[in-house]
Amino acid sequence: MKSVPIIIDCDPGIDDTIALLTAFVSPELEILGITPVCGNQPLERTVRNALQVCELGGRPEIPVHAGCFRPMLRDPIYGQFHGKTGLGNTVLPDPVKTVEAMSAVDFLIDTLERAALSGEHVTVCCLGPMTNLAVALRMRPQITRGIARVVMMGGAYREPGNRTMTSEFNMLADPHAAHVVFSSGVPIVALALDATHQVMLKPEHVAQFVSVSGAISKTLGELMAFWDRNDVARYGSRGGPLHDPLVIAYILAPQLFETARARVFIEYESELCMGQTIADWYGKSGREPSAEIVTKVNAEGIIAFFLERLARYTEKVAA
Template sequence: MTHSPLPVILDGDPGLDDAVAWLLALASPENLTVLGVTTVHGNVALPLTTRNAGVTLALAGEAGQKVPVYAGADRPLVRPPLSAAAVHGDTGLPAKHLPEPGRDPEAEHAALFIIRTVRERPGEVTLIPTGPLTNVALALRLAPDIAPLLREIVWMGGSTAQGNRTPAAEFNALADPHAAQIVFEAGVPLKMVGLNVTMQCIATPERVAALRALGNQAGAVCAELLTFYAAVYQRRYGLSGGALHDPLAVAAALRPDLLTWHPMNVQVETEEGLNLGRTVCDLYGVTAQPANAQVAVGVRDDEFFELLLERIGRLP
């Protein structure tokens, strides 16, 4: 049986693993039709994430030429903005010889683009956010009517267990916990791809070498970005490479069968304190609250990387 490509909007804060994730999406036209990319504050400031979106589209060659970019929220709904420049470098894309963006961002705000597109294609659009959920929350608050019109949201964020920015909180959840809670409360079909699975997907030296050996610019840039990333992960976690957080979320939209999913009730801690930004996942149903998300709890790591390698190899 053949299926039509899934219409998707990529929302994120590129950021080096966002860039790798978006290249995976753009290299998969038989599975995904990228309607647009929307940028948000997060790993670096909004002007940089927006520029990096254009750079990523240019890296994808013809696959990225006609994809529009929409800049969105430059700060969280309530709290001051965070930055992950210590992990992603001052620009967010620490690589040499990057192409210039091929087109300017559109004038329309990211949240308004999401609203318009979902209304135009009811029941069809999947959002794949790989950063703070500010744009998505704004869209749902400005236009609550789109909640039942969305096909699905597949978010890289949160964790069933440990955090990374704090002991309790994963960065994307902590960067705008109020937005994350709005999204989890919206009643939209939602998949959460959190640290508990993404930290199983490591860009080891062998995997980085395989990307470099593809012989194309996209593979070389991915290898360079992941080499920078590896140094941070070696210092912080004692791992041999960086975790492929955001690419796994795109893979979850491409091939949900690569992951094991459990329905859970998930709440996001919005009170200041040690647990701010924690995604409180009811793994065992102890609250008797209905599930509001499908949460990834396992992944076939080798198959995921084989998919990533094959798709990046398609690009120029």
């Protein structure tokens, strides 16, 4: 089976880290590059975190390209659930590998233009604010011809927001970028809070992951334990939602998800509703659908999927 070429655009981030570690041990994926962006933390920190996670996961050969240091038009905001460094209380060694000279935006343009010429279309995985991709699209709109699809985590449709009453963090952090991407005509699969809140990483799951994940077990346990929101009133249980990892799971195990097509609109003018994502489920706008929105997730299947993948770190040590 031929591997799927992907770019992972992210802002690590605890849940980004789990997504990256999963992708690293998935031979079905050809990771062309990682493009950190300002999001959960300032750019300097998200780049450093990405470099450290590459070394933790044993994939130092994957290039890391530094992205945009701020949103397109608004002032930066940062994540609230990832601790001071973005990795909770976990301290990783200083990275040996270094960031590439080429910027993330230039890397996206170059890679996607070459993909368009060769017919090898690339899947762009957006795990954070979509600034890098939006800037690339504004600079070279024709790169859409090199994109197979964008699989992204962000938004809230029938769920309330997690950063404001109406808005999810990634969309609020750069709503103008989200508007550019959702208006670009590229195929989009959207994993919003409606999907990610269906998969809670509970304390009993953390114990399972620690028991199977070999060389990364201590670090993974620390990250996952820090991710516990302990907010039973909102989520119905202890634990934290598996946001960004579901992007990787969707690519590798789409049978665990159900979707519905809808036109998506992003609010980028009203301060009250800034970053709100609105889905036209019933064609009221008269506009064609612009995204496949994930509506249902097989939570038990997802936990089993990640257990199987992260257990491969034990196999790597054994090998």
